[in-house]
Amino acid sequence: MIEDKLLIWKFKRGSSDALCRIYEKYKGNLLRLASALLNDTAAAEDVVHDCFVSFARSSQQLKVNGNLKGYLAASVANRARNWNRARQRRATTSLNEAKPIISSLKRPEQWIIHNEELSQLNKALAQLSYEQREAITLHLQGGMKFRAIAELQGVSINTVQSRYRYGLEKLRSILDSEAKL
């Protein structure tokens, strides 16, 4: 926490080293969060890339009220939500194209190295409602407090806690049924 405060202070004063440290410290976390929210590796990479680039551009106007990890996580969540909205728009207008277009595109290089365990977890998370998934991943992976998630989702803290609880319950039964199979 203190390290983050110091990093932000340095970053706002133009330190590239501080930015590199922030990048190294949180890139994995944000990629994990984005891939859980989107269940699409390529889209997750794009979202995190854009999030860091936009963060780098905002050094002079940056105001981090809570913790840095939560701030970046919220930024990823917002971008992921926009992405999903756009994807839904495509899905509803073109029912024949069920597969996500981006993920089918083989890119010359991939940032995230394939991890079977992570993709299993993401598959299970993908079966939850988006709000439940967001509440769980932002709390557990993004390190955000329920109050902050409630503000982000525009709902009461009780609703977020319910989403978290029910989501976790459902996830538990999904993972258990998979284990039995």
Place this chain on the structure above:
Amino acid sequence: MRPARSIEKLIKNADVSTDPIMDDVVRDDVLKAFEESKAKKSAITQPSMWRIIMKSPITKLAAAAVIIVAIILCIYQVDLSRPAYGITDVPEILQQTCTIHIKGWQCAHVQLGLYDPNVVRPGQEETRALMEYWIDMETGRMRRTQPASVLVKDDKVSPAVFIEVYDGEFVMELNDGMKTAQFTRFSPYLQLVAKRKNRLNVVQAMLLSPQSLDSFKKTGQEIIDGQTCDIWEAELGAPSWGDTRVRFKTWVSPKTGRLKMVKLWERAGDCDWWELAELSQIEYDVPLPDNVFATEVPPGYAARNTKETADNPRVFQNRNPVDPRGDQIITSYACFTLSDGSVILGWSCTTAWPENKWESDSYQEAMFQELVPGGGLPRLPAEFYTVSPIGHDPGVQYHGRHLAYTRKGNIFHEWALYVPERELDQYYGGLSYSLHFRCNRKDLTRHGAYTLGETGDIQIKTKTDFHLFVLGAMAELSDDGKAPERVTYENVVGLVEQIRSGLK
């Protein structure tokens, strides 16, 4: 059933590994964005000025008085809907949309001297045809309908329409005049390029060029669909257009920075202006109609090939004859513009008949192996010795040097670097380049210029761009699917500096 805490732990501790090369690439992008933002004027000093004002009651009153006067001036002298966005903001705003639909009409191009002027005149109403674009900005899928040429039958004039649909893998081209359909398959690399280019070319789809937007002047305001729009106009010409000039009138919403309408007029020499195009329906983030990107051959069209037999084109291959008989061909491939204005162009020179010595492996191989990066270009029967941007002249010469070569089948591809004498602070690509060629044959001293194919160049802004697009193109045109190892972003930037300093 496992306890909830173990699920929480599982999610919390899920690990993700990243590719170290891509890590570097992304980090470089982030640092570049950071350096660019630092270069902009700092806004940090502004609050401190405010604090100084607020410290003293006198300055407080003075500041309040200034604000009141400013508000009164705004109300009485300046329209409150003063533009937040101008026409130069349009390209950036367009990038934030998900889907775009453009609809209007355009006159088919009339090749002067080709038709009886009593029958076909440029701009005549019978040459008008539907012009329509559907673009999915996130995937690059696109459908465009545009007039291609003029059909004259029994002195009756009509436009021939060209339809192109890109579904993310296949391109289907429909020729309305010939009633034919043709498929092309895009490799993953070309899909990546299409995604990028179709996003960026949306300004051109609106018949504008991003480079010319600075020339527009605000001339008034009008209300379109209940929205106040600023009118921005320009009259443009270009050396390559001869005595043709085009007048542009555009309507931009100052609140959103979105283009609402575009009208174009054209004139040649002293002729009267004629209406060239009108895009009256420009919609953003609209739902895409079902099957708008479907690549199924419509009834009445004869398919010249199928998806199964579709060509997988070499990256932007554009073949041009060198000699009048067309025995020798100089082919341009992908073209890239770097941040300093330097251009990387892939090209090859081959003969129409495979038995000719120019395609003999040993002959070409020996020639290419002798080349050094930064040295002269290969002495093939013909070479692209320099390039020049079309539309805007930066007033510098580009010097052609060898960068690398790749081989696919029996064709050797030169990857040449064209370095402008001085670093350019503006992007001169986009409108494409003229590729100047000359023959190195004793029996033929021909020279001339061809235009880069319709796809144009790709702007390389970052190391990631270089990695994905430049190295990707080299890999595509190589037997082993790899770009030459020593071609890296850093090496090329260093080589450009070295070449430029050698020119001084």
